[in-house]
Amino acid sequence: MPASDPPAIEASGLVKRVAAPGGELTILDGVDLSVARGERLAILGASGSGKSTLLGLLAGLDLPTRGRVRLDGVELTALDEEGRAAARAGRVGFVFQNFQLLPALTALENVMLPLELAGAADAEARAREALARVGLADRLRHTPGRLSGGEQQRVALARAFAPRPAILFADEPTGNLDEATGREVAELLFALNREHGTTLVLVTHDPRIARPCDRVLELAGGRLHEAGRRRAAGG
Structure with missing residues (x-):
């Protein structure tokens, strides 16, 4: 029988320690994780639990x-920074809490860049x-400073999905938005994800945002714990 495809992401024994005023601080303490292709x-x-560090x-x-x-x-931990960047190129998209748009570029130019x-x-x-x-056909020439927070995150979603990545990492994508706008952006994120069949890793403090995912894990005490499982067709 032919070998099955490897998981989209595999992590084994991840430990992350950083220097702190009181000595070394352990953020992650032996994290193991496997994410299947196409899984959400x-x-x-909680804030400070190490979610963004893990991502x-x-x-x-x-x-x-x-x-x-x-x-x-591809084993990222065997590569230097340039090699890791090359491994991500064409494979990976990102959506960040702070949008990470280039302020001097228009919405169109921000999406065109990658x-x-x-x-x-x-x-x-x-x-x-x-x-x-993402509903911004009439905002192509607007720079980020002329867009609302919700519109900026829609530009960020367009930028992330336009290159058709195999894997998308979303770091608190609704964290800087009010509740109603955050809900709209989350719905759009999952709709785009379904359309593209992208593997999605979403970190959030909000269980409501996590609800459409196939699997939910909780990071606490530097380790991952099973928090719940939903049908793959859900959401």
Whole structure:
């Protein structure tokens, strides 16, 4: 029988320690995780629990003190920063709490940027299509400073999905939005995720945002705990 595809993400024995005024602080203490291709995983936890640290390690934005991470079959922890960036290119998208849009660029230019960096010949057409999908066809020429918080996060969603990544990491994507706007953005995130079939790793403090996911884990005391499981077709 042919070998099955490897998981989208595998982590084993992840430990992360940082220097602190009172001595070394352990943020993650032996995290093991496997995320199947196409799975929607939510990681819940209180502020300061290490959720964003874990997401950064899974994406190869940082290295663990100890342990291994494999992304789409590539061992990130065996690579230098340039190698990890190359492993993410074309495979990974990000949505951040603080939007991370370039303030001098228009919405269209922000979405075009990763497409152009990937060498897409149709970058502008794809960026226009992505912005129209998130309801911003009439905001193409607006810079972030002329957009509301909800509109900025919609631009960030368009930018993340336009390159058609296999894996999307979302770090508190509704954390800077009011409740109603946050709910709308979350619904759009999951709708885009369904359309693209993207593997999703979402970190949030809000169980309501996590509800549509196939699996929910909780990060507490530096370790992951099963918090609940939903039908894969749910949400």
